[in-house]
Amino acid sequence: MKKGVLLVNLGSPDSTDTKDVKRYLDEFLMDPRVIDVPRWARILLVRGIILNTRPKQSAAAYKRIWWDEGSPLIVISRRLQKKVQDNVTLPVALAMRYGSLTLKKGLQELRDQGVDDVLVVPLYPQFAMATTETINVKVEELRKEFFPTMEITSLPAFYNQPEYIKILSKSISEALEGLDYEHLLFSYHGVPERHIRKSDITRSHCKIDNTCCVTPSAAHRFCYRHQCLETTKLVVDALNLQEGTYSTSFQSRLGFDPWLQPYTDRTIERLGKSGIRKMVIVTPAFVSDCLETLEEIAMEGEEIFHEVGGKEFTTVPCLNDRDDFASFLAGKIDEWRIVDHKNAIA
The missing domain is CATH 3.40.50.1400 (Rossmann fold)
Structure with a gap:
């Protein structure tokens, strides 16, 4: 073969173009593994509500990047x-x-x-x-x-592969070189909490608390939350980061159901209000820079940080090519x- x-x-x-963005969003959001509700409810939500307002906003965001x-x-x-x-x-x-x-x-x-x-x-x-x-x-x-x-x-x-962690850590280290920063934020794309439970092959392990993701389990093979937290931990160990100088958050939530927390936008705001003036943000759930990294983080995130008193906001490029x-x-x-x-x- x-x-x-x-x-x-x-x-x-x-x-x-708004028409192209609308067509793309329709295919994306109508995927039952993206918005995992009954089809009738997904049609009502996506085609009845979201696609009547979101495409124009998203088109403007795409134009920025x-x-x-x-x-x-x-x-x-x-x-x-x-x-x-x-x-x-x-x-x-x-x-x-x-x-x-x-x-x-x-x-x-x-x-x-x-x-x-x-x-x-x-x-x-x-x-x-x-x-x-x-x-x-x-x-x-x-x-x-x-x-x-x-x-x-x-x-x-491949989130925990030693060579991948080495490459990701090196990319962060290169971005930090010469920077006088105070906090490094690991921002991962968010998913609804129910996705974590649906992916739990044990049907009982994932409770989305402070213990299940650090307790060994077969569920970790398909647990997005565990894999994100483990990515952070492995990079922290590789870079020898000190406790209190880094944190993990989740971005891009949609709707009113609970998503993985803490939320990135609120974390950026909290850090700025707490007195952090120089922060760096890395997005390890993405290997390619895209709307979520170039616009949502590098532009909107920086705006939030400056609004609450932050001074220097640095984004680490994705691994890209x-x-x-x-x-x-x-x-x-x-x-x-x-x-x-x-x-x-x-």
Whole structure:
């Protein structure tokens, strides 16, 4: 069987035009693993309420961060794809979970090159129902309908891989070099608390308190909250950060249901009001800079910090297309290729 790789990121509207943004948001928010309520309720919420107000606001936000080459997330993902391709001998395609660069197109691109054994690489360090799981479910649907002879393997979450932590820590260390900062905030994308409970394979471990995420359990394999907190802990250890100089928060909540806390915007506000004047923020749930990092954090977050008396607000770039990150992914691809080859021989 000929092997190939499909890198998968979130996606982006085709342009900053309100119609394109509305089309993108409809696909994204109608995903039952993003807004996990009955379909009738999702239609009422998304198409009856959100899409009547949100697209115009989101289009304005996209305009603030759009590059001449297009969507930052798409541009960066293509750059990463090229670097990974330069480091491996297998064909490497790129797709998005939402938008016009579809998963079906990515799989077809590989099929056209004779590939029938695919490693899907979700570009998310931590597992979440609304990210990795929805990619895997959609890929399986497409395989059954259009590519029934294809073998599909998905790369597991790599949040605690030593080499990944080393690269993430190095990127933070480089951003901190020469900075006189007072606090480092690790901001992860938020998810509803119910997503954590739904992903609990033990059906009993996840209580979202101060103990379950640090108590060993099989549930941690699919627990987004645990994996985020563990990412912070491993980086803190690697950088030898002192207690009280860092914290973890969650951004981008939607609706009125409880989401993972503490919330990033309120944490930034609290830190500023407490007397912190120089802070740095890193977003380890994202590997590519996008709307959530470039606009929500780097722009809106800074505005909040300045409004409450903060002076210096520094954002750490995502790993993007760093050479060491591309090499890390290439290494994971080679591991899969070699192990698969040995198993085939056996």
